[in-house]
Amino acid sequence: MVTKKESLCFFVDFSDQNNKRIVLALQSGLKSEILWALNALTVLSFKEKDDLRRDTTPLAKVPGLLDALLQVIDDWRDIAMPKDHTKPPRVRTLGVNTTLSGFGHENVEKVYSDTTTPSDDQTKTADSTVTKKRSAGFLFDEEGLFNVDDEGRTEKQQCAVAASNIIRNFSFMPENETVMVQHRHCLETVFQCLEDQNTEDDELITNMLETLVNLAPVLDLRIFSSSKPSFIKITEKRAVQAIMGMLASSIRVWHCAAAELIGRLIINPDNEPFLLPAIPQIYKRLVDLLSVPAVDAQAAAISALYNVAEVNMDFRLKLASERWAVDRLLKVVKTPHPVPEVCRKASMIVESLVSEPQNRMHLLVHENTFAEILTSEGKYSDTFARILYELTARPSNKVTAGQAIWGNIN
Numbered sequence: 001m002v003t004k005k006e007s008l009c010f011f012v013d014f015s016d017q018n019n020k021r022i023v024l025a026l027q028s029g030l031k032s033e034i035l036w037a038l039n040a041l042t043v044l045s046f047k048e049k050d051d052l053r054r055d056t057t058p059l060a061k062v063p064g065l066l067d068a069l070l071q072v073i074d075d076w077r078d079i080a081m082p083k084d085h086t087k088p089p090r091v092r093t094l095g096v097n098t099t100l101s102g103f104g105h106e107n108v109e110k111v112y113s114d115t116t117t118p119s120d121d122q123t124k125t126a127d128s129t130v131t132k133k134r135s136a137g138f139l140f141d142e143e144g145l146f147n148v149d150d151e152g153r154t155e156k157q158q159c160a161v162a163a164s165n166i167i168r169n170f171s172f173m174p175e176n177e178t179v180m181v182q183h184r185h186c187l188e189t190v191f192q193c194l195e196d197q198n199t200e201d202d203e204l205i206t207n208m209l210e211t212l213v214n215l216a217p218v219l220d221l222r223i224f225s226s227s228k229p230s231f232i233k234i235t236e237k238r239a240v241q242a243i244m245g246m247l248a249s250s251i252r253v254w255h256c257a258a259a260e261l262i263g264r265l266i267i268n269p270d271n272e273p274f275l276l277p278a279i280p281q282i283y284k285r286l287v288d289l290l291s292v293p294a295v296d297a298q299a300a301a302i303s304a305l306y307n308v309a310e311v312n313m314d315f316r317l318k319l320a321s322e323r324w325a326v327d328r329l330l331k332v333v334k335t336p337h338p339v340p341e342v343c344r345k346a347s348m349i350v351e352s353l354v355s356e357p358q359n360r361m362h363l364l365v366h367e368n369t370f371a372e373i374l375t376s377e378g379k380y381s382d383t384f385a386r387i388l389y390e391l392t393a394r395p396s397n398k399v400t401a402g403q404a405i406w407g408n409i410n
Contacts, residue, residue: 019059042162069163069166070186076160079160164193167211171215177215188224189232192234192242194246216260219265220270224238240274247285262282266312279308286305298332298342302349303345323366333380334377344379
């Protein structure tokens with residue numbers, strides 16, 4: 001009789017062997033092997049929470065697996081781009097130790113030279129032997145390497161997209177977070193894909209961006225200046241610029257995710273120095289998103305504004321000095337939102353602005369609006385009561401309040 005413990009040990013051993021085979025398949029360059037590995041990983045990455053996998057190694061920790069997936073993305077993410085498109089040269093290493101790498105046209109002549117029509121003498125010799133040499137053409141069927149034509153390159157790029165989806169699935173698992181944020185090659189690949197947003201597959205970019213959003217709470221940008229081996233030479237400045245490029249994108253999913261990413265990154269004090277130079281652009285874009293009718297864009301912008309305002313005084317001063325920016329925040333509070341938390345955070349942003357003495361003069365012009373919300377919005381009455389108290393009830397503000405409401409009484 002097989003006990004439960006013995007059955008589980010057998011499953012763990014089988015799983016480890018299967019993981020090793022998956023890594024080898026990804027490194028093989030063979031079409032059928034890579035497709036099998038990607039399909040298997042897509043299923044496994046969705047099932048990591050199953051009870052049967054509790055005692056197994058998290059997929060991101062499988063030796064060589066993350067590197068193999070990243071190599072597929074690095075080498076094939078833009079291989080189907082038009083030939084007249086100029087990009088910086090990049091060394092492709094996947095399958096480089098094979099006769100036919102499948103990455104380009106360098107071996108086409110050699111391949112098809114094996115399939116040329118043989119002479120009569122060669123035919124007789126071949127017929128007289130027991131073992132016949134197989135034509136190199138078999139490499140281009142379903143079981144061999146990818147074609148070297150446009151169709152083959154498109155298939156390779158789709159493999160890169162599938163690999164990016166698996167990386168994204170990995171990032172949802174807490175067990176994988178630590179491995180991924182400490183894996184410099186992983187982060188460099190992700191940020192390089194974001195840099196090339198105008199020439200990459202949209203699904204690949206979305207997967208990479210969602211991966212970053214998931215990892216952001218534990219991500220430290222200082223890894224790009226660490227002693228860990230670098231593959232793509234991404235710096236902290238380039239990483240922030242890539243994020244800003246996504247924030248400026250016209251694609252709603254991208255700029256919403258970028259806003260959420262910034263809000264999660266800046267709560268780490270170690271990341272703040274790298275984001276500070278971009279604060280003016282971040283401020284302007286986030287406030288712009290408040291006027292977008294889409295509720296998800298407003299939610300992402302408010303969430304980011306809330307976190308940035310909490311940690312950066314210059315941001316609070318800039319936000320309060322722009323009357324139109326405060327007006328948009330108040331409009332979010334007054335307009336019913338499907339997610340009440342968004343309105344609550346918007347009101348708390350205004351409260352954080354009032355906490356700065358330099359901002360009180362700017363915010364007094366909104367006193368009537370604050371009073372209106374106090375009397376009409378019961379959910380946020382406490383918050384706006386505190387705001388009005390900060391503006392008018394403190395001794396240092398009495399003269400200022402009188403001047404703002406009644407004019408100069410002297």
